[in-house]
Amino acid sequence: MKTVTFTAPVNIAVVKYWGKRDDKLILPLNSSLSATLDQDVMCAKTTVACSKEFKESSLWLNGKREDINSTRIQNVIKTIKKLALEKNPSNEIISWNVEIRSCNNFPTAAGLASSAAGFACLVSALANLYEIEGDLSEIARQGSGSACRSVLGGWVAWDKGTNSKDSIARQIADENHWPDMRVLIIVVNAGHKSTTSTGGMARSVETSRLLELRAKEIVPDMMRKMEKAILQKNFDEFAELTMRDSNQLHAICLDTYPPISYMNDTSRFIQYVVHSINDFHQTNKVAYTFDAGPNACLYLLEENAQLVTSLLCKSFQIGAEVFRGNEIPKLNENIDSLLMEKINNYWRKFDANDIQHCIYTKVGKGPSPTEDHIKSIK
Amino acid sequence: MKTVTFTAPVNIAVVKYWGKRDDKLILPLNSSLSATLDQDVMCAKTTVACSKEFKESSLWLNGKREDINSTRIQNVIKTIKKLALEKNPSNEIISWNVEIRSCNNFPTAAGLASSAAGFACLVSALANLYEIEGDLSEIARQGSGSACRSVLGGWVAWDKGTNSKDSIARQIADENHWPDMRVLIIVVNAGHKSTTSTGGMARSVETSRLLELRAKEIVPDMMRKMEKAILQKNFDEFAELTMRDSNQLHAICLDTYPPISYMNDTSRFIQYVVHSINDFHQTNKVAYTFDAGPNACLYLLEENAQLVTSLLCKSFQIGAEVFRGNEIPKLNENIDSLLMEKINNYWRKFDANDIQHCIYTKVGKGPSPTEDHIKSIK
Numbered sequence: 001m002k003t004v005t006f007t008a009p010v011n012i013a014v015v016k017y018w019g020k021r022d023d024k025l026i027l028p029l030n031s032s033l034s035a036t037l038d039q040d041v042m043c044a045k046t047t048v049a050c051s052k053e054f055k056e057s058s059l060w061l062n063g064k065r066e067d068i069n070s071t072r073i074q075n076v077i078k079t080i081k082k083l084a085l086e087k088n089p090s091n092e093i094i095s096w097n098v099e100i101r102s103c104n105n106f107p108t109a110a111g112l113a114s115s116a117a118g119f120a121c122l123v124s125a126l127a128n129l130y131e132i133e134g135d136l137s138e139i140a141r142q143g144s145g146s147a148c149r150s151v152l153g154g155w156v157a158w159d160k161g162t163n164s165k166d167s168i169a170r171q172i173a174d175e176n177h178w179p180d181m182r183v184l185i186i187v188v189n190a191g192h193k194s195t196t197s198t199g200g201m202a203r204s205v206e207t208s209r210l211l212e213l214r215a216k217e218i219v220p221d222m223m224r225k226m227e228k229a230i231l232q233k234n235f236d237e238f239a240e241l242t243m244r245d246s247n248q249l250h251a252i253c254l255d256t257y258p259p260i261s262y263m264n265d266t267s268r269f270i271q272y273v274v275h276s277i278n279d280f281h282q283t284n285k286v287a288y289t290f291d292a293g294p295n296a297c298l299y300l301l302e303e304n305a306q307l308v309t310s311l312l313c314k315s316f317q318i319g320a321e322v323f324r325g326n327e328i329p330k331l332n333e334n335i336d337s338l339l340m341e342k343i344n345n346y347w348r349k350f351d352a353n354d355i356q357h358c359i360y361t362k363v364g365k366g367p368s369p370t371e372d373h374i375k376s377i378k
Numbered sequence: 379m380k381t382v383t384f385t386a387p388v389n390i391a392v393v394k395y396w397g398k399r400d401d402k403l404i405l406p407l408n409s410s411l412s413a414t415l416d417q418d419v420m421c422a423k424t425t426v427a428c429s430k431e432f433k434e435s436s437l438w439l440n441g442k443r444e445d446i447n448s449t450r451i452q453n454v455i456k457t458i459k460k461l462a463l464e465k466n467p468s469n470e471i472i473s474w475n476v477e478i479r480s481c482n483n484f485p486t487a488a489g490l491a492s493s494a495a496g497f498a499c500l501v502s503a504l505a506n507l508y509e510i511e512g513d514l515s516e517i518a519r520q521g522s523g524s525a526c527r528s529v530l531g532g533w534v535a536w537d538k539g540t541n542s543k544d545s546i547a548r549q550i551a552d553e554n555h556w557p558d559m560r561v562l563i564i565v566v567n568a569g570h571k572s573t574t575s576t577g578g579m580a581r582s583v584e585t586s587r588l589l590e591l592r593a594k595e596i597v598p599d600m601m602r603k604m605e606k607a608i609l610q611k612n613f614d615e616f617a618e619l620t621m622r623d624s625n626q627l628h629a630i631c632l633d634t635y636p637p638i639s640y641m642n643d644t645s646r647f648i649q650y651v652v653h654s655i656n657d658f659h660q661t662n663k664v665a666y667t668f669d670a671g672p673n674a675c676l677y678l679l680e681e682n683a684q685l686v687t688s689l690l691c692k693s694f695q696i697g698a699e700v701f702r703g704n705e706i707p708k709l710n711e712n713i714d715s716l717l718m719e720k721i722n723n724y725w726r727k728f729d730a731n732d733i734q735h736c737i738y739t740k741v742g743k744g745p746s747p748t749e750d751h752i753k754s755i756k
Contacts, residue, residue: 209596210592210596210629213588213591214588217587217591218587240635243635244635247633247634247635247637248588248632248633250632251588251629251630251632251633254625254626255622255625255626255629256625257618257621257622258653259625259649261646261649264643264646264726265642265643268639271637271639
């Protein structure tokens with residue numbers, strides 16, 4: 001029996017992936033870009049064991065047995081076993097059955113893309129098990145598109161490429177490049193399952209003319225600008241690009257037929273709060289981005305974290321108890337009254353019931369073996 | 379002293395006008411298409427008087443004095459007076475001061491585009507006063523873009539044209555062409571002023587790349603298809619095109635920076651109810667369209683009016699008392715339980731507080747002199 005355990009991170013895109021040009025290989029319509037988040041706060045953890053004694057292969061997610069024969073899981077396992085056989089045809093463990101146990105240290109029900117972390121973790125663990133080296137993003141991509149970006153740390157581009165071999169992840173800058181960047185995820189109480197991103201994307205590709213135009217005419221330029229803003233650590237520019245790209249994703253969803261609405265009134269209120277802060281300060285202090293659900297993900301610099309979290313808490317009438325994460329900023333009661341008045345003027349009131357919790361985190365590194373795992377190797 | 383009184387209709391676009399290519403002349407980025415609504419239910423009524431005795435010109439809207447020197451009002455008055463002088467330079471009444479009194483028989487606060495009816499009415503009354511004939515849509519357009527389409531009855535296209543002379547209204551079919559077409563306007567309780575359509579459009583033109591692509595690549599084909607669907611009275615096709623075009627307008631608003639959200643959770647629930655009805659019946663029974671606010675405007679055939687209104691009433695827990703208009707359908711308690719279950723499964727509940735009232739109406743004719751006015755001529 002051989003066992004390996006890895007953890008892998010979540011990533012939050014600032015240039016969104018939406019739409020496949022090849023459903024089987026999961027080749028995207030456009031390039032995308034994300035930050036990989038700190039695994040101390042959010043990660044998937046996967047243990048893969050293989051043994052001659054296992055009568056069958058099995059998959060367990062968060063303690064519950066799932067179908068290991070699902071197409072995407074099999075895509076990943078088969079591709080890795082094939083590479084392993086090419087490298088070492090006499091490696092007998094490749095023929096053994098596997099037991100995969102994966103869990104997340106954050107609620108999957110929260111609508112936070114857990115499949116990216118999960119597939120990046122599975123691929124990393126399997127590659128380690130079978131001693132495969134080199135790029136893993138091509139394989140992770142075939143499990144879940146955005147998992148492609150979770151195999152690296154820091155700021156990661158997924159270049160659309162021309163085929164499967166070059167539609168892979170590329171690190172733009174590592175996790176230490178922009179050390180004061182922080183990420184605040186606001187998990188919104190929605191009480192409903194959204195359209196899945198896979199289902200939504202397929203419908204957009206089929207019905208939205210604007211998606212085609214976005215992928216062709218808009219994203220290439222957006223990628224160049226975003227990469228530059230990140231490399232130059234230009235927050236003002238980075239924030240505007242991030243918000244514009246998120247809005248465009250949701251515009252495409254609305255242009256889809258029948259339309260898809262991932263954001264709700266609470267999401268839009270958070271948008272309003274963010275624009276109010278930025279307008280008030282005449283420069284971008286914080287940026288929102290929304291994925292396939294109503295949760296907001298805010299990018300902000302540490303120096304503005306107290307301002308932003310304090311204002312959000314006051315806006316939703318919540319306290320520090322809703323925050324999870326490390327080095328959570330202290331709440332400050334001294335909020336400018338003009339800014340607070342602008343927010344109070346919003347057409348609807350929101351309160352603690354509209355928010356589930358907030359996660360405060362930062363940019364982090366890519367998948368890694370756990371300490372237990374490292375110990376067991378030594 | 380000479381006095382004329384006209385009434386003019388509201389119109390609801392099914393291919394939306396969004397964005398000007400010339401702000402002064404109000405030339406649109408794209409062609410648009412609407413139905414003119416029955417004046418029995420909703421209209422603007424304008425009396426224009428001119429007299430040698432009037433010391434100054436004045437404007438009264440719904441009984442309140444307003445600035446007659448606003449650019450758009452002056453654009454209209456000056457253009458008409460110029461035409462009148464060209465026709466009959468010795469017509470002394472042209473030099474007299476005017477008193478304009480206009481009112482709507484529906485609440486302006488309801489967020490229903492009243493400026494289209496108002497300017498179509500003003501232009502019609504002034505043209506009659508000064509005995510001008512021929513196309514009036516070019517002049518109305520310079521008061522308010524969508525007023526261009528309110529100068530004609532039935533189904534009206536506003537061709538974008540190449541200059542001011544040919545950016546005018548064209549009747550596709552008159553008000554008798556599709557006699558069983560009905561319109562149900564659901565006035566949603568929003569409690570907030572939206573971004574004005576003028577302000578919103580300007581921001582979209584400046585910041586949304588998708589708007590440029592919509593105007594150039596998508597609307598020309600949409601206009602052809604919509605015109606054909608109307609001429610063929612193909613409701614299924616008409617409904618899909620109408621909903622797609624409305625969704626695209628709001629997609630553009632979201633792609634605008636900062637983003638504009640006219641629809642709220644109530645609007646999206648109405649969208650959901652409409653798609654639920656259509657899915658359930660495997661054909662389009664009703665279409666929604668939304669303008670620069672959260673109110674829904676539904677197009678439907680009379681034979682389906684009972685089904686749709688009954689379901690809406692049950693969904694919002696409202697009764698027949700919220701309806702205004704003529705020949706309001708009787709509510710029917712026998713709603714298919716599967717359909718009702720689907721609607722009850724929506725993630726949020728809505729009730730009577732979310733709705734202000736509903737207006738049931740149909741397609742109608744263009745501006746006309748009032749009976750009082752006709753009597754006074756006889």
